Amino acid sequence: MKHFLRSLTIVTAVAAAPSFAVAQTAPAPVAAATAASPQASAAVKELLDAMDVRKMMAASFAEMEKALPQMMRAQLTAVINADPGADAQKKKAALAKVEQVLPVASQAINRMFKDPALIDEMMVDIAPLYANNYTVAELKxxxxxxxxxxxxxxxxxxxxxxxxxxxxGQRIVAPRLNGLMQEVMQSAQGK
Structure with a gap:
């Protein structure tokens, strides 16, 4: 069970890695002191309406809802199978636990993505992002x-x-991660 929880934590971190990487490479948010002009704010509103951003976000969330369970299953399976300290019986038990926990995790993720406040909160920060990176003419x-x-x-x-x-990305990264996980686990057991 301890290993399973550690694996779940690792997979969650890996699943969040693309978002974390973007957050780490993205410039820091512009301070509120550089608030958008009324013209820029109006142009951003027009752009976001033309892009139908709310609908696009909802569709993206729906795609993520479909993809995440399989990605989580694949990552957890790779972590479990890469554990050199687990025999076939332990791996089988851990894989069964994944199948037991995955529906609950998927339901929680789905609830999060369906929360209307999620898109509202994101829209608040998206509008200034566009206003601070495009001119009014570019927005138009x-x-x-x-x-x-x-x-x-x-x-x-x-x-x-x-x-x-x-x-x-997950399909290409997973085999590399599997090898890395084996190295890390072997190193941790050697200490």
Whole structure:
């Protein structure tokens, strides 16, 4: 059980790694002192409306809801199977525990993604992000683009493309992580 909880913690950290990496490489939020001008705020509102950001976020969350259980299962399975200190019986028990816990974890994740306050909170910080990185003229150009058929197509495909890209990243990273986990566990047992 102790190993299972450690594995679950590791998988959760790995699953969050892409978000954490983006957060670490992203510039610090601009201070409130550089509040957007009324023109920029209006242009951002138009852009976000043209992008149908709320709908796009909801679609992205729905894609994540579908992808996360399988990603979590794959990562936990890799961690369990990589444990050199666990015999076949322990691995089988740990894998059974994963299958028992995964539906509960999935339901909790789904509840989080379905909370309307989540999108509201994100929108508060997204608007200044655009206002601080684009000029009013650029915001208007982006708005015009997202109102074109190609812009609409891009928006419609973005959630699925993001989910598929994330799955590709996980598929490519998982084998490397598996080897790394074996090294770390062997090193930890040697101490």
């Amino acid at each position: 150009e982006l708005t015009a683009f997202y109102r074109t058929p190609l812009g609409r197509k891009m928006l419609a495909l973005s959630p699925r493309l993001s989910a598929e890209s994330m799955a590709i």
